[in-house]
Amino acid sequence: MEKFIIVTESGADLPLDLAKAHHIHVLPMHVVMDDVDYLDGSIPVTDVYDYYKRTKKIPTTSAINPNEYACLFQKITEENPGCIIIHISYSSKASCTYQNALIASEDMKNIYHVDSLNVSGGETAIVLKAVELIEKQPDIDPKRLIEQLEYFVSIARVSFIPGNLEYLKAGGRLSNVAYLGASILQLKPLIEIVDGKLVATQKFRGGMKRIAEKYLNEYIGRHNMDKEQIIFIYSLGLEEHIKDYMEKVVKEKGFKKIIWVQTGCVISSHSGPGAIGIVGFKS
Structure with a gap:
C-alpha cells in the first residue's frame, strides 16, 4: 500500500x-x-x-x-x-x-x-x-x-504566449481595439504567472517561430534556472519545427530532462491553438 x-x-x-x-x-x-x-x-x-x-x-x-x-x-x-x-x-x-x-x-x-x-x-x-x-x-x-x-x-517560473489572440478577445481578456492593434502590428503578449495570477508583462512582435526563439532565449537569459528539468507547454496547433527548435536550444544549454505538456480543453479554451509556454525552477 x-x-x-x-x-x-x-x-x-x-x-x-x-x-x-x-x-x-x-x-x-x-x-x-x-x-x-x-x-x-x-x-x-x-x-x-x-x-x-x-x-x-x-x-x-x-x-x-x-x-x-x-x-x-x-x-x-x-x-x-x-x-x-x-x-x-x-x-x-x-x-x-x-x-x-x-x-x-x-x-x-x-x-x-x-x-x-x-x-x-x-x-x-x-x-x-x-x-x-x-x-x-x-x-x-x-x-x-x-x-x-x-x-x-515560490521558485517556479512559468509563462506562456497565447497562440490565437481571438480567444483572448472572445473571453473578454483583450479589447477589440487592442486586438486590432496587436493583429496589425503582429504583436503577442507574454503572460507570466505572478503570485498565482496571469499577468501580461511584455509583447513580442513577428511570426510565431521568431517569437518563440526570442521568448526562449530571453527566458533562459533572465532566469538562473535549475537545469535538471524544463517543461514546455503547448496547445494543439503549434508547428513541429518550433518544438524541435526549442528542444534543440535547451539541450545545447545543458538541460537534462525535457517534458512536453499538451494543454487540454480547459487551458486551450483560453490560449487558443498554437500556444507555447515554459516552466522551470530557479536554481
Missing part, C-alpha cells in the same frame, strides 16, 4: 503516461459548450476549436465542485486505509478548485493541500516535484513535505 497518494486536477495538463506511472489521481474540470457540461478530457481539444469557429465564442470552464472532491477523497481513503492524500491544486487565484477541495476535506484528517499558484505545466511541475520528494523520502512527515512543496511553488 502506498503511504502517499497524489491528487490533482485536469487543468494541470499532466501527461497521461506520467499520471499512470506514478498512480496520480486526476479529477476532471468542466467545459461547457452549447449548454452541455463536458468533463475535461472526455472530448478532444479539436471540439473546443470547432466550437469557436462555429460560434465565435470560447467555452465556459468551471471548477470541480466540493462533492466531486469529497467522493474521490472518500473513495481513495476507503481503498487505502492509513493513506495520506496530497492534493496539489490549480491556482486559487484563477479558480475556486482549491477552496472547494478544502470544503470537501473539512472532516478528513488524512488530506493535505498545496495551492500550486499555477496552471497547466506549472501545476504539473509541482506534482512531479511531489513525486520526486516522496520517492527520495518515503517516510517524510506530511507537514514537512508540504513545506518543501510550497518552497518549490
